[in-house]
Amino acid sequence: MDLTILLFLVQDGVTNGAIYALLGFALVLVFAVTRIIFIPQGEFVAYGALTYAMLQAGHVPGTAYLLPIFALIALLFDLYAERSRITGGFLIRQGIEKIVVPLALLFAARELAGVSTIASLVLTVAIVSALGPHLYRIAFQPLADRSVLVLLIAAVGTHLALTGLGLVFFGAEGLRADALTDFSVDLGPLPVSGQNIAVYAATLLLIAGLYWFFERTVQGKALRATAVNRLGARLVGIRTKGTGKVALALAAGIGAVSGVLLAPMTTIYYDTGFVIGLKGFVAAIIGGLASYPLTAAAAITVGLIESFSSFFASDYKEVIVFTLLIPVLLVRSFTGKHTEDED
Amino acid sequence: MKYKFSLLAAACVAALAVSNASVKAEDGVLTVGATLSTTGPAAALGIPEKNALTLVPTEIGGLKVKLIVLDDAGDPTQATTNAKRLINDDKVDVILGSSTTPPTIAVSAVAFDAKVPHFGLGPMPITAGKERYTVVMPQPVPLMAAGLFDHMKKNNVKTVGMIGFSDSWGDLWLGQFKAAADKYGLKLVADERYARADTSVTGQVLKLVAAKPDAVLVAASGTGAALPQATLRERGYKGPIYQTHGAVSQDFIRIAGKAAEGVIMASGPDMLPEGQPDSALTKAPGLALVQAYEPKFGPRNQFAGHPWDAFEVLKRVIPVALKKAKPGTPEFREAIADALVTEKDIGASQGVYNFTATDRYGVDERARIMLTVKDGKFELIK
Numbered sequence: 001m002d003l004t005i006l007l008f009l010v011q012d013g014v015t016n017g018a019i020y021a022l023l024g025f026a027l028v029l030v031f032a033v034t035r036i037i038f039i040p041q042g043e044f045v046a047y048g049a050l051t052y053a054m055l056q057a058g059h060v061p062g063t064a065y066l067l068p069i070f071a072l073i074a075l076l077f078d079l080y081a082e083r084s085r086i087t088g089g090f091l092i093r094q095g096i097e098k099i100v101v102p103l104a105l106l107f108a109a110r111e112l113a114g115v116s117t118i119a120s121l122v123l124t125v126a127i128v129s130a131l132g133p134h135l136y137r138i139a140f141q142p143l144a145d146r147s148v149l150v151l152l153i154a155a156v157g158t159h160l161a162l163t164g165l166g167l168v169f170f171g172a173e174g175l176r177a178d179a180l181t182d183f184s185v186d187l188g189p190l191p192v193s194g195q196n197i198a199v200y201a202a203t204l205l206l207i208a209g210l211y212w213f214f215e216r217t218v219q220g221k222a223l224r225a226t227a228v229n230r231l232g233a234r235l236v237g238i239r240t241k242g243t244g245k246v247a248l249a250l251a252a253g254i255g256a257v258s259g260v261l262l263a264p265m266t267t268i269y270y271d272t273g274f275v276i277g278l279k280g281f282v283a284a285i286i287g288g289l290a291s292y293p294l295t296a297a298a299a300i301t302v303g304l305i306e307s308f309s310s311f312f313a314s315d316y317k318e319v320i321v322f323t324l325l326i327p328v329l330l331v332r333s334f335t336g337k338h339t340e341d342e343d
Numbered sequence: 344m345k346y347k348f349s350l351l352a353a354a355c356v357a358a359l360a361v362s363n364a365s366v367k368a369e370d371g372v373l374t375v376g377a378t379l380s381t382t383g384p385a386a387a388l389g390i391p392e393k394n395a396l397t398l399v400p401t402e403i404g405g406l407k408v409k410l411i412v413l414d415d416a417g418d419p420t421q422a423t424t425n426a427k428r429l430i431n432d433d434k435v436d437v438i439l440g441s442s443t444t445p446p447t448i449a450v451s452a453v454a455f456d457a458k459v460p461h462f463g464l465g466p467m468p469i470t471a472g473k474e475r476y477t478v479v480m481p482q483p484v485p486l487m488a489a490g491l492f493d494h495m496k497k498n499n500v501k502t503v504g505m506i507g508f509s510d511s512w513g514d515l516w517l518g519q520f521k522a523a524a525d526k527y528g529l530k531l532v533a534d535e536r537y538a539r540a541d542t543s544v545t546g547q548v549l550k551l552v553a554a555k556p557d558a559v560l561v562a563a564s565g566t567g568a569a570l571p572q573a574t575l576r577e578r579g580y581k582g583p584i585y586q587t588h589g590a591v592s593q594d595f596i597r598i599a600g601k602a603a604e605g606v607i608m609a610s611g612p613d614m615l616p617e618g619q620p621d622s623a624l625t626k627a628p629g630l631a632l633v634q635a636y637e638p639k640f641g642p643r644n645q646f647a648g649h650p651w652d653a654f655e656v657l658k659r660v661i662p663v664a665l666k667k668a669k670p671g672t673p674e675f676r677e678a679i680a681d682a683l684v685t686e687k688d689i690g691a692s693q694g695v696y697n698f699t700a701t702d703r704y705g706v707d708e709r710a711r712i713m714l715t716v717k718d719g720k721f722e723l724i725k
Contacts, residue, residue, distance in 0.1 A: 012545040
C-alpha cells in the first residue's frame with residue numbers, strides 16, 4: 001500500500017460516494033414529502049443508465065414506450081377520480097400532461113436516438129423524470145394518507161414491478177455507455193477523468209440546486225410545509241396531492257442523472273439499481289432520512305469504506321458496508337427523540 | 344342469477360374437460376417438458392435457452408414433439424414444483440432444465456424419484472447411486488479449467504492472481520485452481536472477490552497489480568466478467584488475462600471493448616463452429632444451431648447450445664427406445680435411460696457425448712475450444 005494506491009482508492013471511493021449521495025438525496029426528499037421509503041429509487045438509476053446507453057447506441061429505449069403507457073394508466077385513474085367534475089380546462093391540462101408530452105418524448109427519442117451525446121443526455125433525463133409523477137399517481141396517490149408501513153409495502157411492490165419491466169424492456173444482459181468526454185488531467189500520479197469531474201460537479205450542483213429549491217422557491221417551501229404537516233399545509237391552501245408528484249419527478253430526475261453518470265463507469269443490468277439504491281439508503285438512514293448534508297457526508301464515507309474494504313478484504317466488502325447500519329441504528333434509537341408514527 | 348351461475352359452472356366443467364383431454368398421453372407424440380430460468384438473476388441463461396427451444400425439431404423418429412416450457416426464475420423451490428407439474432400433470436417423457444446449478448439439482452431429484460429421463464442444462468454434481476436418469480449437457484468445470492491451466496503452463500506462467508465473483512462460481516474456480524495448482528506448477532499470489540452489481544473493482548485490481556502475477560484469472564460470468572478485464576488494462580496490467588467459459592459471449596466483447604483484445608478463454612465449441620476442422624463431430628450441429636439462431640435472436644451464445652444438444656441426443660436415443668416401448672409409458676422412459684448409455688459418440692454443438700452408467704457428463708476434450716479476441720472478434724487458439 002503506497003501513496004498512489006491510497007490516492008486511487010480515495011478517488012474511487014469519493015466518486016462512488018458522490019453517486020450514493022445523489023441517491024441518498026432522492027430518498028430523503030421523497031421520504032420528507034410523502035413518507036414513502038422509496039425502494040424503487042435504484043430502478044430510476046438503472047432506467048436512466050440503460051436509457052442513456054441505448055439512446056447513445058442509436059436504439060429507441062423501452063422507457064420511451066413505457067412512458068406513454070404509464071401516462072395513459074395515470075390518465076384513466078384521474079378521469080375516474082374526477083368523473084363527476086370534469087371541465088374543459090381539466091381535460092386540456094390532462095391531455096397535455098399525459099398524452100402530448102409522453103408522445104412528444106417518444107417521437108423525440110425515435111428521431112434523436114444516436115444523434116449526439118447531449119441529445120441522449122437531455123432525453124434520458126426528460127423521459128425518466130417524466131415517469132416519476134405517473135408512477136406516483138398510479139402506485140402511491142391512492143394510498144397517500146395511509147401509514148408508512150403500507151407505503152413501504154407499495155414501494156417494494158413498485159420495485160419488483162419496475163425490475164420486471166426492466167428485464168422486458170432492456171433484456172438480461174448489461175449495457176455500458178461511452179464516456180461523456182475523453183478529457184483527463186493528471187494530478188500527480190492520479191489521472192482524473194472528465195467523467196469523475198462530471199460526477200463531482202453534478203453532486204455539488206444538485207446540493208446547491210436542492211438548497212435553492214427548498215429555501216427560495218414557493219414550490220419548494222410548499223413541499224417542506226407538506227412534509228412538516230400535511231393537514232396544516234392543506235389548511236393554508238397548498239395542494240398536497242401535487243407535492244407527491246413533484247417529489248417523485250425530482251427523485252426520478254436525480255435517478256436519471258446518476259444513471260447517466262454511472263453508465264460509462266460500469267456495466268449496468270436491469271437489476272443493478274437495487275444494490276446501488278441500498279447503499280444510497282444506508283447513507284440516507286445515517287442522515288436520519290432528514291438531513292441532506294449529513295446524507296452527503298455519510299454517502300462519501302460509505303463510498304470510501306467500500307473502496308478500502310474492496311482493497312483489503314474484497315470477500316467481505318458488502319458485509320462491511322451494510323454492517324455499518326447496525327451501530328448507526330443503535331445510536332439513533334438510543335439518542336434520537338421518538339415521534340410515534342400513526343401506525 | 345341462477346342462470347348465470349350454471350353458465351359459469353358449465354364453463355368450468357368444459358375447461359376441466361379440455362385440460363383433462365390435453366394431459367392424456369397421446370399416441371405418436373413425444374412430450375418434452377422444460378423448466379428454465381427465463382426471469383430472475385439467471386435470465387441471461389434462461390432466455391437464450393428458451394429461444395433455442397423454438398428451433399428444435401418438431402418431429403423425432405416419427406413422433407410429433409410436444410414441448411412445454413415453464414419458468415422457475417432460478418428458484419429451486421419453483422423448479423421442483425414445475426418438475427412435479429410436468430411429470431404428474433403433463434406426463435412428460437423427458438424433462439429438461441433448469442438453467443443454473445441449484446434448480447437443476449432440484450429437478451434432478453424429482454426426475455430420479457419419478458424415473459423420468461432428465462437433461463440438466465446447468466452443471467451439477469451427481470450423487471453416487473442417483474445417476475440413472477440424469478445427464479448433464481454443459482461441460483464440467485474441471486474439463487474447462489484444465490484447458491486454461493494447460494495454456495498457462497505452456498506459456499511459462501508461474502504465478503496467478505485471481506479475481507472472481509463472490510458467489511459459488513468464484514468459489515468453484517478457486518477450488519479448481521487449488522486442486523490443480525501443483526500439477527501445473529502454478530502459485531496463487533492474490534485472491535480477490537467482487538459482485539456482479541459492483542460499480543467499481545478498482546480496489547481489487549490495484550491489489551492484483553501490486554502482487555505482480557504472471558497472469559490473471561477472472562472467474563466471472565456474462566458481461567460481469569468485462570469489468571475487471573477493462574479495469575486491469577486501465578490500471579496498466581500488461582500480462583495475459585484468462586477468462587472462464589462463463590464469460591464467452593459477444594456481449595463481453597461489446598462491453599470490454601479494446602480491453603478484450605488478446606484475452607484467453609476456454610469455451611464450448613458452439614461459439615465458433617466455422618473455425619473447426621470438417622472432421623469434428625461438433626461442427627455440423629454447431630453450424631446448424633448458429634445458422635438457425637443468429638438471424639432470429641441475435642448473437643450466438645453458449646447457453647442456446649445446451650437445450651439444442653439435448654435434442655441432438657434425443658434424436659439418437661428416441662428411435663432406439665421406440666423399438667422397445669410406446670411413448671407415455673414407464674417402459675419407454677426406462678428404454679430412453681438405457682439408450683442414453685448404449686448410444687456412443689453422439690455429436691452435438693457443445694461436445695461429443697459418451698454417457699456411461701457413472702459419467703453423466705459424457706464429454707472429453709472435444710467439448711472445449713480455446714478462444715482469444717482479435718479485432719473485436721473471437722478467434723481460435725490452435
